[in-house]
Structure formats: C-alpha cells, structure tokens
Amino acid sequence: MLTIGKLGTSTGVKVPTIRYYEQIGLLPEAERSVGNQRLYTHKAHERLAFIRHARELGFSLEAIRDLLSLSDDPDQPCAAADAIAKAQLAEVESRLARLTALKTELERMVVQCAGDRISDCRVIEVLGDHSLCVTNHPTIDDAGQ
Amino acid sequence: MLTIGKLGTSTGVKVPTIRYYEQIGLLPEAERSVGNQRLYTHKAHERLAFIRHARELGFSLEAIRDLLSLSDDPDQPCAAADAIAKAQLAEVESRLARLTALKTELERMVVQCAGDRISDCRVIEVLGDHSLCVTNHPTIDDAGQ
DNA sequence: CTTGAACCTATAGCTGCTAGAGGGAGTAAA
DNA sequence: TTTACTCCCTCTAGCAGCTATAGGTTCAAG
Secondary structure, three states: OEOHHHHHHHHOOOHHHHHHHHHOOOOOOOEEOOOOOEEEOHHHHHHHHHHHHHHHOOOOHHHHHHHHHHHOOOOOEOHHHHHHHHHHHHHHHHHHHHHHHHHHHHHHHHHHOOOOEHHHOHHHHHHHOHHHOOOOOOOHHHHOO | OEOHHHHHHHHOOOHHHHHHHHHOOOOOOOEEOOOOOEEEOHHHHHHHHHHHHHHHOOOOHHHHHHHHHHHOOOOOEOHHHHHHHHHHHHHHHHHHHHHHHHHHHHHHHHHHOOOOEHHHOHHHHHHHOHHHOOOOOOOHHHHOO
C-alpha cells in the first residue's frame, strides 16, 4: 500500500492533483489508514498512470472518464474507445493546422521588424491591422488551444 | 460614438468580453451616455481590434497589456515588442513540436486498433502503458495547450 | 520526546472568458 | 400612451484543470 506522496512521485502526478481526481470521481475513494491517511493499491497506481498518460496525450478529463469506464468492461466492443481516440486525433490535427498558421504570421512579424522605434515597429503595426496578415489565421476561440 | 453592441459586432468581440477587458484594465473606462450606457470612440475601436488580433495570434492578455503600453509610447525602442513577439513565436513552435508528437502517438493508436473487444483494444492498452509509445511525448503541463 | 516532513480538510485563486438573474434604457408601432 | 422589444446595466457564479494557502493532524526518525 502506498501513501499519496509515494503514489505521486511514482506516477509523476502531484499530490493535490490526485486528491482532485478523487474529488471529481476519476479515482475511487482511497482506503484510509488508522490515522485517516489515504492508502493506494497497485490497481490505483495503474489507474492513475492511465489517467496521466491520457492527459499527456491531450485527452480531456471527460474523455478519460469514458475511456476508464470502457477499460473497466473488457467484453465491450472497442469501437467507442476508438471513436474517442479518433476525435482526439482530429482535435490535435486541427490545432496543428491553426498553430502552423500562427507560426507563419509571427515569423513574418518578427523577421520584418527592422525599425528601432515603436513608431515603425512591424510587430505593433501588424497587430493593429489584420489585413497585413498573409494567412487567414484562427479566430480567438482557437488560438489559445 | 458606438454603443457596446455595435463595437462588439464591428470588431467581432462579444459584449461581455468587452466589459471584461474594461474590468481588468485592458480597455480604459468608457464614457457613458445620460442613461449610463457605454459609448466608444474610434480610438477605442482601434484598441479593441488590436487586442483581438493579438488574441487571435495567441498572445496572452498579459503580453497584450505590455504590447499596448508600448504602442502607446511611439518613441520607445521596439526591442521590447520584438522580444514579446519572439517569445510568442517560440511558444508556438514548441507547442507545434509537442502536438506533432501527440499526433504520431494517436495515429499509431488508432491505426493499430483492430480488435473488436476492449480486452484487445490497442487504444486502451497504449494508454495504460507509456512504454508502448514511440515518441517521448509531452508531459502533462503542455498537452492541453 | 521532540522535531520535521508528510498528511488532512476546506477554501480561494489562476486564465479568459461565458452564462444567468434581475433590472433599466432606447426605439418604434398601435 | 401604452406596449413591446431589443439592447444595455451590474453582480455573481461557473467552465477546465488544476494550484496555492491556511490551519491543523499523523508519522517516522533521532
């Protein structure tokens, strides 16, 4: 049985994050020691490693919740898991496309800026005027992703 | 003078967002009509367009705050603006690299999954075991970005 | 037996908005 | 003038996915 701290270091997940996952029901409630400290089994370790890996691959906690409930049910068809992974792939591909457009604009901006005063600064100028952009870069909702 | 609604439609920024920008001091407090409604000048329109464009290019509100105060000061050297843009470019490039690694893993996962039961599902299997990955894909902090 | 790290709960904060409640203002027709 | 309608106002709470802080308890080592 592992304490929460050991579980954290062995999975690379911070302690408050583990407690948070328990709170939102992604991890089951842990057993407790006599002194009320959480104790984790090998199974919990596996489950947390699964969650972390999925987070690293960009899956949302909601998607992970679904994936976990699928993995708890080994006789189910795997089409649903497949669909979640495909959706995530599509999401990543679209982010890639948007980021590539951003990169183009930012490079142009930085390269062209030769002035030494703000008044001739290409960066400031381009930001003030979208028509100076070559690509139809993403709208606000997508840019931060 | 524009009402907040007109300003919103003409810049593509939602009304509550404009109020939010005012609240956090990114836009100056607007003049008010007799009936206490916000009224915007052409200058405010330009400033908001600048903000929106910078957001589209992925700059954080903090970075935008700095860029705006630079652009308010046309005699300053533009090195600072340049540095912010370069940092943003670097950020975008690193996100691109990380997302490309994710894409590789997700594609492998999806392509290899030929089983029809969860018990042979490649997606679930890979998520449970990072060593099945070919790349050293991002850590958790980066994946969602 | 004391120190100090690791644990506990509960609450608030982070970014960048978005949604909702509950009302006032402005315009145009009936 | 009343009604109807859309826009506007403030204030508060909520979203993801944590992270930080406060104030207290437990555990292992020396």
